[in-house]
Amino acid sequence: MKKIWIDLDNTPHIPFFRPIIDALMERGYQVKVTARDAFQVYDLADYFNIKYQRIGRHYGKNKFMKVVGLIVRSLQLLPTMITEKPNLAVSHGSRTQLIAATMLGIPTLMIEDYEHAKALILIHPAWVFVPDIIPDSAVDHGKARIYKYPGIKEDVYVAGFSPRPALREELGLSAGSLLITIRPPATEAHYHSHESLELFEAIMTYLVGKPNTQIVILPRNKKQENLIRSEWETFIENKTIVIPGHAVDGLNLIWASDLVISGGGTMNREAAALGVPVYSIFRSKIGAVDRYLADCGRLVLLESAEDFSTKIVLERRDKEKQGLNRKNDCLQGIVDKIIEAAETTR
Numbered sequence: 001m002k003k004i005w006i007d008l009d010n011t012p013h014i015p016f017f018r019p020i021i022d023a024l025m026e027r028g029y030q031v032k033v034t035a036r037d038a039f040q041v042y043d044l045a046d047y048f049n050i051k052y053q054r055i056g057r058h059y060g061k062n063k064f065m066k067v068v069g070l071i072v073r074s075l076q077l078l079p080t081m082i083t084e085k086p087n088l089a090v091s092h093g094s095r096t097q098l099i100a101a102t103m104l105g106i107p108t109l110m111i112e113d114y115e116h117a118k119a120l121i122l123i124h125p126a127w128v129f130v131p132d133i134i135p136d137s138a139v140d141h142g143k144a145r146i147y148k149y150p151g152i153k154e155d156v157y158v159a160g161f162s163p164r165p166a167l168r169e170e171l172g173l174s175a176g177s178l179l180i181t182i183r184p185p186a187t188e189a190h191y192h193s194h195e196s197l198e199l200f201e202a203i204m205t206y207l208v209g210k211p212n213t214q215i216v217i218l219p220r221n222k223k224q225e226n227l228i229r230s231e232w233e234t235f236i237e238n239k240t241i242v243i244p245g246h247a248v249d250g251l252n253l254i255w256a257s258d259l260v261i262s263g264g265g266t267m268n269r270e271a272a273a274l275g276v277p278v279y280s281i282f283r284s285k286i287g288a289v290d291r292y293l294a295d296c297g298r299l300v301l302l303e304s305a306e307d308f309s310t311k312i313v314l315e316r317r318d319k320e321k322q323g324l325n326r327k328n329d330c331l332q333g334i335v336d337k338i339i340e341a342a343e344t345t346r
Contacts, residue, residue, distance in 0.1 A: 002342045003030040005086035005106070007077075007097035008052065010036075011220075012266035014044040015157045015250065016092060021050065023335045029342065032084050034077065036096070039220055043247035053080060056096065074099035081106065088342040092153070098123055109341045111334070113153050114265060115139065116285040127341050129334065134288045147337045151330040152289055154266070157251070158273040159328035163319075164252045171242055177214040178258050178316060180207060184228070185263030185281065186220055195283040196263045202305040203261060203281060208235050210314060215241045216253060218267075258317045261302075265290060272298040279312055 004024055006017055021031050033050060035041050038058035045052050056076045059069030077100035081089075089101035089108045098120065101108045108125040115130070115138040124142035132148040139146055168175060182203070185196035207215055215235075219225035225243060235241040251270060254260055260271040260278040265287070271278035272293045279300045280290065286301065293299035300311050 001028065001030055002088070002345070003032060003084065003086045004338065004342055005032045005034070005081065005084065005089045005097070005101070007089070007091040007094040008033065008035040008041055008045060008050075009038060009091065009094040009096065011039045011041055011044060013092050014041065014048055014050065016153055018048050018050060019157050019160060019331055020335060020338070023331065024338065027335070027339065029339070032086055034080065034097075036073065036094075040247050047247045047249070055080065070095055070099070074103070078103065087345040088338070090338055093117060095120055098125055107341070107345050109147075109338060110141070110144075111153070112139075113289050114287040116287055127337075129337060131289055133292045138288065147341075149330055149333045149337070152269050152273065152293075153330075154269045154273040155328070155330035156334060157331075158270065159331065161251045161255070161274070163255050164249070165256075167249070167252045167256045171216065171244060171248075172239065173214055173216070173242060173256075174239075177212050178210070178314060179214055179216065179256060181216045181218065181253055181257040181260045181267075183218050183260075183262035183264055183267045184220060184224060193283040196281055199281040199283065199302060199305070200263055203302070203308060204232065206305070206308045208232070208240055213314070214239065216257070217241060217243050218248070218250075218253075219243065255319070258315065259313070268299055269293065276317065277313060 006021060008014055008017060024031050033052040034055045035045055035052040036056045036058065037054065056073030059065040073096040077096060081100060081104055086106055089097050089106045091097045092111045098108055098110060102123050109127040109129060110125040111129040113131055115134050119140045124144050126144060127147055128139055128141045128144045129147040129149060130139060131152055132150055136146055173179060184200050207213060217228060219228055229236060232241050250267065254271050254274055254276050257276060260267060260276055261281060262268045263281045268278050268280050279302050281302050290299060294301050302311060
């Protein structure tokens with residue numbers, strides 16, 4: 001029986017890989033899951049009952065420490081994988097898995113959906129898997145074989161989504177308020193632009209004064225949460241701003257929201273996949289997927305504070321009239337290609 005190793009090194013990877021893991025196991029494959037202590041990875045993996053092994057942690061935004069963390073976690077992964085002997089290593093952009101697997105001679109399949117992410121200089125996966133929206137010319141991974149999948153990665157798990165109406169009550173939110181969910185920029189990511197942080201500050205100032213409005217903020221880490229709590233203390237006290245005290249099912253929160261604003265890619269695309277109005281304050285290089293969604297009118301790019309009054313529509317969303325897309329060609333296509341790659345290994 002072939003064994004597939006999946007590494008979870010960032011928060012969005014948990015909902016993405018959850019149905020993939022289930023599908024692989026249903027088709028008779030063993031799956032070994034490792035996870036990195038970064039952002040809400042452990043909390044969400046526990047929330048979704050994924051069985052995983054904790055290995056390594058995030059080393060912050062300092063460039064030197066990022067390199068140290070890359071080397072240290074790559075080495076930390078080795079003992080487990082020497083014992084497990086997987087036939088194929090799969091991740092959504094895990095550089096540490098790529099390094100460790102290459103050192104052990106394990107073939108690697110790397111899934112990506114942002115072509116501007118920095119690739120390793122000398123080490124490349126055997127296969128790269130990207131949305132068909134991204135052109136081959138934009139994939140920078142040496143001689144790796146390129147696979148394509150239809151749609152966007154969020155389609156993999158949105159198709160299985162079931163709304164949970166009690167979420168507003170659980171978070172202490174008013175049933176009649178306009179609900180806005182905001183995800184701040186990833187300030188510790190290598191692609192972070194200070195312009196995104198400036199837009200986040202400006203959009204918060206713009207929204208907190210709106211009547212009958214509540215804002216749920218999902219900080220990326222404790223440091224960011226503490227900064228937001230200190231800056232917006234008064235509005236947190238009067239419940240205009242709510243910061244959940246535990247891991248929240250992101251899809252249910254998005255579905256409960258009237259609109260979403262995010263400084264990162266995944267929540268923007270999740271909202272687009274669910275048909276919820278979404279506005280991006282991401283100001284680094286815009287990837288092909290987000291550009292496609294913007295061109296289709298499923299995502300609005302905010303480029304300056306002047307855009308707030310002209311582009312953002314502050315109104316309640318009629319969820320009863322909106323259906324959900326249950327078609328899941330994306331999941332099936334990805335699982336088939338992972339199996340195809342696994343079956344070519346020894």
